[in-house]
Amino acid sequence: MAGYFYYRKNYGKNFTTWECEHRRYRQCLAIVIRSSDPNVKNNFRIYSIQGEHTHEPTPDNIDVRKFKQRVRERCKTEVANPRTIYEDELKKGKYSREMLAVIPTFYNM
Incomplete structure (x- = not known):
C-alpha cells in the first residue's frame, strides 16, 4: 500500500493486523487493521490505520519482491535453467534505473 510493505502480525476470525x-528495527509505528471475514461483502475493507510511518516509502523494494517471486515461481514450474528464467524476467520488465540498481544479481537470489 502506497509504497510500504506490511507483514501479517495477528490473524483473527473477523480481522487481520498488519x-x-x-x-521492529526502525521502530516504525504504522499498523493496518483490515477485515478477514470471507462472509463480509468487501473482504479487504480497512478498519483502521494506526500510527505514522517514520521512513519514506520504498516502492522499488516492492517491485524487487515481486520480481524475485516471479523468478522463484517460474523456477518451480518450468524446466528451463534458472539463470535463463532470471535473465528472461529482467528482459520482460520495464524497470527504472533505480530499480535495476537494487535488483539482486542471479547469485544473490
Missing part, C-alpha cells in the same frame, strides 16, 4: 516491515 505491521510495517520496518516496525
Whole structure:
C-alpha cells in the first residue's frame, strides 16, 4: 500500500493486523487493521490505520519482491535453467534505473 510493505502480525476470525516491515528495527509505528471475514461483502475493507510511518516509502523494494517471486515461481514450474528464467524476467520488465540498481544479481537470489 502506497509504497510500504506490511507483514501479517495477528490473524483473527473477523480481522487481520498488519505491521510495517520496518516496525521492529526502525521502530516504525504504522499498523493496518483490515477485515478477514470471507462472509463480509468487501473482504479487504480497512478498519483502521494506526500510527505514522517514520521512513519514506520504498516502492522499488516492492517491485524487487515481486520480481524475485516471479523468478522463484517460474523456477518451480518450468524446466528451463534458472539463470535463463532470471535473465528472461529482467528482459520482460520495464524497470527504472533505480530499480535495476537494487535488483539482486542471479547469485544473490
